[in-house]
Amino acid sequence: MKIVIAGAGAMGSRFGLMLHRAGNEVILVDGWADHVNAINENGLKANLNGEEVVASLPAFHKDYLEKEFAADLVIVFTKAMQLEGMMQSIKELLYDETKVLCLLNGIGHEEVIEKYVPLNNILLGNTMWTAGMVGPGEVKLFGNGSVDLQNLAPGQEEIAKEVATVLTEAGLNAKYSENILYSIYKKACVNGTMNGLCTILDVNMAGFGETKEADAIVEAIVAEFASVAKVEGVELNVPEVLAQIKGCYNRETIGEHFPSMHQDLITNNRLTEIDYINGAVARKGLKYDIATPYCTFLTQLVHVKEQILGAK
Numbered sequence: 001m002k003i004v005i006a007g008a009g010a011m012g013s014r015f016g017l018m019l020h021r022a023g024n025e026v027i028l029v030d031g032w033a034d035h036v037n038a039i040n041e042n043g044l045k046a047n048l049n050g051e052e053v054v055a056s057l058p059a060f061h062k063d064y065l066e067k068e069f070a071a072d073l074v075i076v077f078t079k080a081m082q083l084e085g086m087m088q089s090i091k092e093l094l095y096d097e098t099k100v101l102c103l104l105n106g107i108g109h110e111e112v113i114e115k116y117v118p119l120n121n122i123l124l125g126n127t128m129w130t131a132g133m134v135g136p137g138e139v140k141l142f143g144n145g146s147v148d149l150q151n152l153a154p155g156q157e158e159i160a161k162e163v164a165t166v167l168t169e170a171g172l173n174a175k176y177s178e179n180i181l182y183s184i185y186k187k188a189c190v191n192g193t194m195n196g197l198c199t200i201l202d203v204n205m206a207g208f209g210e211t212k213e214a215d216a217i218v219e220a221i222v223a224e225f226a227s228v229a230k231v232e233g234v235e236l237n238v239p240e241v242l243a244q245i246k247g248c249y250n251r252e253t254i255g256e257h258f259p260s261m262h263q264d265l266i267t268n269n270r271l272t273e274i275d276y277i278n279g280a281v282a283r284k285g286l287k288y289d290i291a292t293p294y295c296t297f298l299t300q301l302v303h304v305k306e307q308i309l310g311a312k
C-alpha cells in the first residue's frame with residue numbers, strides 16, 4: 001500500500017517504520033526541518049525494543065512536498081493543534097480514493113479532516129502504542145500496543161477492515177471497532193483527568209491519586225465528559241471509566257509515570273493538546289448548553305502555565 005505518514009514525530013515514526021518494514025511504500029511528511037533533514041541524511045534511527053534499527057524512508061518537509069505520490073492511505077499523527085496546518089499542506093496528495101486515518105488523542109478531529117476529505121474516506125481510531133523522540137531523526141519504540149479503528153460514514157466497513165489488516169500485517173495489532181467513538185471518549189476521559197491535573201500540579205499519577213480531593217475532582221471532570229458524550233449518542237459507562245482512571249494511581253504499575261502532557265509542557269516547554277481534550281468538552285458544553293466548569297477551568301490553567309513557561 002502507498003502510505004503517507006502526515007506528522008512523523010514519535011508516533012508517526014513508529015507507524016512509518018513498522019509499515020515500511022512490512023513492505024509498504026511509505027513516505028514521511030513533517031514540519032520539523034531538522035528532523036526531516038536528519039532522516040534523509042542518515043535514515044530514520046530507532047531503538048526498537050532494544051534493537052538499533054535504521055530505515056531508509058523518504059522524508060519531506062510539509063511545505064516542499066512531492067506531489068506525484070498518490071496515496072492509498074494517509075495516517076495523520078501530528079499533535080492536535082498542528083492537524084489543520086498539516087491537512088492544508090498535504091491536500092494535493094489526496095485523491096478521490098485516499099483514505100485518511102486519524103489516531104490522535106483528543107476528540108473532534110473529524111471536524112477538521114472533513115474540511116479536506118469526503119466523509120466516506122475518513123477512519124477514526126485509538127491506539128495504545130507509545131513512542132518517544134530522542135532527537136531529530138531518532139526515536140525510541142518500546143513495548144507493545146494495539147489499534148482500534150472504524151469508518152466514520154456508514155457502509156465503509158470493508159475499507160476500515162482492509163486498513164486494519166494492513167496495520168496488523170505490519171505488527172501494529174489493529175482491529176475493526178464497532179463503536180470507536182466510545183473508545184475515543186473513554187481514552188479522552190483518562191487524558192482529560194491525568195494529563196491536565198498532573199501537569200498543573202507537577203505531580204505523577206500516584207501522587208495526585210493519593211490526595212483526599214482526587215476522587216471528587218476526577219468524578220466531576222468525567223461527569224462533564226459523559227454529559228457531552230451523551231448528546232453525541234455515546235453513553236459512557238462512568239464507573240468503568242473511573243475504575244480505569246483510578247488504575248493509573250497504582251505505584252506498582254504506571255502510577256509513578258508522568259502523563260505525556262507533563263512531559264510536553266513541564267519537561268520540554270512545548271504547547272499542549274488541552275484544547276482538544278478538556279477544551280473540546282468545554283466548547284461542546286457551550287454548544288449543547290451543558291455546564292463544564294471543571295474542564296473550562298483546567299483548560300484555562302494549562303494555558304496560563306504554557307504562557308508562564310513560554311511554551312512553543
Ligand code: NAD
Pocket residue numbers: 007008009010011012030031032035077078079080082103104105106127128129130131132133260273
Ligand atoms: P510528537 O510531538 O512526537 O510529534 C508531533 C509533531 O511534533 C511532529 O510533527 C514532530 O516532528 C514535531 N516535533 C516533535 N518534537 C519536536 C521538537 N523537539 N521540535 C519541533 N518539532 C517537534 O507527537 P507524538 O507523541 O507522536 O503524538 C502524536 C499524536 O499521537 C498526539 O495526538 C498524541 O497525543 C498521540 N499519542 C501519542 C502517544 C505517544 O506515546 N507519543 C501515544 C498515543 C497517542
